[in-house]
Amino acid sequence: MPAKRLSVVVTRRLPAVVEARLKELFETTLRVDDTPMSREELLAAMQHADVLVPTVTDKIDAAMLATAGAQLRLIANYGAGVDHIDVATARQRGILVSNTPGVVSEDTADIAMMLILAVTRRIPEGLRVMQEGGWRGWTPTAMLGGRIAGKKLGILGMGQNGRAVARRAAAFGMEIHYNNRKRLHPEVEAELGATWWESLDQMVARVDVLSINCPHTPSTFHLMNARRLKLMKPTAVIVNTSRGEVIDENALTRMLRAGEIAGAGLDVFEDGANINPRLRALDNVALLPHVGSATREGRIEMGEKVMINIKTFADGHRPPDLVVPNIF
Structure with missing residues (x-):
């Protein structure tokens, strides 16, 4: 039988x-x-x-x-x-x-890189202008974004997803920095051209772009809290394709509104599909509906x-x- x-x-x-x-x-x-x-x-x-x-x-x-x-x-x-x-x-x-x-590490890293470019080059704003019929032609000073080549990328969580982001960012000419629970082997660091920071506070204060790639655990809940977000440069942007709970979303929204952080690219949110309407209304954010692995x-x-x-x-x-x- x-x-x-x-x-x-x-x-x-x-x-x-x-x-x-x-x-x-x-x-x-x-x-x-x-x-x-x-x-x-x-x-x-x-x-x-x-x-x-x-x-x-x-x-x-x-x-x-x-x-x-x-x-x-x-x-x-x-x-x-x-x-x-x-x-x-x-x-x-x-x-x-x-x-x-x-x-889905490669798929998620594609979205992280896309969000980095979208925020730094103001793609959401440009899309809205075109879709609303507000474009009146090219001018030398319109929609100026930032160049990512030569900028410092900080990766929070250097697992498979973080490494996939590092490889893509390096191809765009970014400097790779990372904070991880454990330091990578020297040969892996050399392969990625990555610099390890034992102190997350010191890393976030120095990078131009911060990519969140760590899992959500009790120890990473609100790891990017208000105090740590305030360490970031006012010209920096933050991208999250991991878990929304890693960032204090209310604190991030306040700082984006106040111009204390230049922009954010988010594919995940702290309360799932219940996104803060004040966050949705901002021009300096790129929001996606959790499509990192889609x-x-x-x-x-x-x-x-x-x-x-x-x-x-x-x-x-x-x-x-x-x-x-x-x-x-």
Whole structure:
């Protein structure tokens, strides 16, 4: 008699090819509407699923995990970040958590570089002028932005995403500086042409552009708080393609409005889709709807990693992308 197939619940719509393959491999329940599950729906799914496939929009906390059914043994997250999952509690209850690292670093770095250029060259303002029909022709002093070649880029978090940003920025002639929990090996620093700063305060005070590439953890929440933002040059810009919670968004908005920071490029926000209207109204910001990893290729590769993690688990082995709580 063939072994019983794992019951898998997917919380959001995924690319059609990924959904089709999940249905082939497992007893899969797909999401009909492309909307986040309610807390009640998540709780119900956790009562009967062997494997839950959530995304960043699904908050899975200790209280939810406490009521999960005994059969739930794997949370195969569709995405690299797992700050929306209480990983430590999950492991305490015998539930493994996997993720999809290393898939969209290049895609996210493309967006970070685009935001750097967009803010420094005032692209959002130019787009608005053209779309509103306000352009009256070229003049020598109109829409003057800044040159990025020769400017200092500070990278906060030099993991795969940060390194991908560094390679792109170096090709544009920027000087690469970084702050990281651990210093890179000398050969990696040499390859990237990167200078390490042990002190984040000292680095942010000296760079012209700051790129946020670290994950959201308890230790990085509001890492860029009001005090640290005030250390930045008034001519500097800040770009965030990581997690919105790393920046104190209210403090950033106040400083942008006051001209204490020249501009910001944001793909992520502290309160998800609830963006501060004062921030949206500013001319010196470029805002994107969390599209850092939004490529067809990346989304399919993420799905493939999810399936590999589940299949490996089903075969009685450790998922290759197992998340270890003390790392996060």
